[in-house]
Amino acid sequence: MKLHRNLVFATIDSLDLIFNENKQADKVLKNTLKRDKRWGARDRGFIAETTYDIVRWKRLYSEIAEVREPFDRPNLFRLFTVWATLNGIAIPEWKQFEDTPTRRIKGKFDELSKIRKYRESIPDWLDELGQKELGKKWDKEIAALNQQADVVLRVNTLKTTVEKLQNELADLEIETEILKGYPDALKLKERGNVFTTDAFKNGLFEVQDASSQKVAEILDAKPGMRVIDACAGAGGKSLHIATMMENKGQLIAMDIYENKLNELKRRARRNDIFNIETRVIDSTKVIKKLIDKADKVLIDAPCSGLGVLRRNPDAKWKLQPEFLDKIRATQKELLDSYSRMVKPGGQLVYATCSILPSENELQVKGFLSREEGKDFTLLSEEKIMPSKSGFDGFYISLLQKK
Numbered sequence: 001m002k003l004h005r006n007l008v009f010a011t012i013d014s015l016d017l018i019f020n021e022n023k024q025a026d027k028v029l030k031n032t033l034k035r036d037k038r039w040g041a042r043d044r045g046f047i048a049e050t051t052y053d054i055v056r057w058k059r060l061y062s063e064i065a066e067v068r069e070p071f072d073r074p075n076l077f078r079l080f081t082v083w084a085t086l087n088g089i090a091i092p093e094w095k096q097f098e099d100t101p102t103r104r105i106k107g108k109f110d111e112l113s114k115i116r117k118y119r120e121s122i123p124d125w126l127d128e129l130g131q132k133e134l135g136k137k138w139d140k141e142i143a144a145l146n147q148q149a150d151v152v153l154r155v156n157t158l159k160t161t162v163e164k165l166q167n168e169l170a171d172l173e174i175e176t177e178i179l180k181g182y183p184d185a186l187k188l189k190e191r192g193n194v195f196t197t198d199a200f201k202n203g204l205f206e207v208q209d210a211s212s213q214k215v216a217e218i219l220d221a222k223p224g225m226r227v228i229d230a231c232a233g234a235g236g237k238s239l240h241i242a243t244m245m246e247n248k249g250q251l252i253a254m255d256i257y258e259n260k261l262n263e264l265k266r267r268a269r270r271n272d273i274f275n276i277e278t279r280v281i282d283s284t285k286v287i288k289k290l291i292d293k294a295d296k297v298l299i300d301a302p303c304s305g306l307g308v309l310r311r312n313p314d315a316k317w318k319l320q321p322e323f324l325d326k327i328r329a330t331q332k333e334l335l336d337s338y339s340r341m342v343k344p345g346g347q348l349v350y351a352t353c354s355i356l357p358s359e360n361e362l363q364v365k366g367f368l369s370r371e372e373g374k375d376f377t378l379l380s381e382e383k384i385m386p387s388k389s390g391f392d393g394f395y396i397s398l399l400q401k402k
């Protein structure tokens, strides 16, 4: 593979913003990729994948390159050199690479690979936490979380079928496969930008990981029900739930952020979904009004996001132990408060995209042992581990109210 100057520079510029200005990787890349209209799919793929790779392996690469943050441009080129060398790509004779030694990179890689926190490129505290919470399983899970994520679509069954969409995409040379056990999913055989297709613009599908698609399935909302998605965000799961309700009944989508709910409304219009009503949680009254009112409540709780590191590798560097303590306290509060919206005989789903027991089964166990949870029983609990499923890590529990 021959390296092209403008693609490498675009990668270095993106890394500079992500590492040194604390910008979010996906937003940075969205902007970078707009820079040159002549870039084709391969060029764009190179910039995005190389940037994500170097973000993912930041700790390992900076140990090999012997550079420390904040990274100046020569140091960013050194990180790039490590990436290129480990991927068998020859370093060109540009002046930016003049003093980036390529000797010893492979030797240091082998040496550091013996130690998990370097091999898996994670902060010390995260390695200790994973070991403490998951024991022996941590090794396999963190390795799986460092793989590149597949792109999975969720077919909008209000507008098309899995087979029809598969054929429509095949006509555009976008090859997909059906995933056994995930009735609405199609997996792309090769990564690609599907957002520019008419099928996406016409709301025939959303991009949604296979594990995430399990949440609405377990909630199992039926047409005509009143359902509350209490932490709806931009509506990934709300759209799926409303689709399963066939646009009949009422889905109340809530969040503390209005801008996320506005994005949800935009997506709902594209999907031809009409039964979602959004409510911003701007006071406790919003919840109180709905006590004992819903057939089903989903708490897709804010969490560490450790289960989705594949798609969000910069979270490794942005997460802090103090944030985790805070988020666990929030999860407890949400379980205690939002569960009140389930009507007698109704059901609650508590889900996270984390693989840590302290955010998952231990939260539910704690809830069931408190006064607030006394009317609930646990019907089922799915811990989706990335090493086994090949998709995101998720926790999904289903509880029944008396």
Ligand SMILES: C[S@@+](CC[C@H](N)C(=O)[O-])C[C@H]1O[C@@H](n2cnc3c(N)ncnc32)[C@H](O)[C@@H]1O
Pocket: 230, 231, 232, 233, 234, 235, 236, 237, 238, 254, 255, 256, 257, 260, 281, 300, 301, 302, 303, 330, 334, 353
């Ligand atoms: C895991 S995300 C939700 C993802 C969303 N359900 C989806 O499928 O796209 C958690 C959401 O909880 C929201 N949140 C945080 N604190 C909250 C609170 N106290 N009450 C309700 N929502 C909250 C966040 O803004 C975020 O959108």
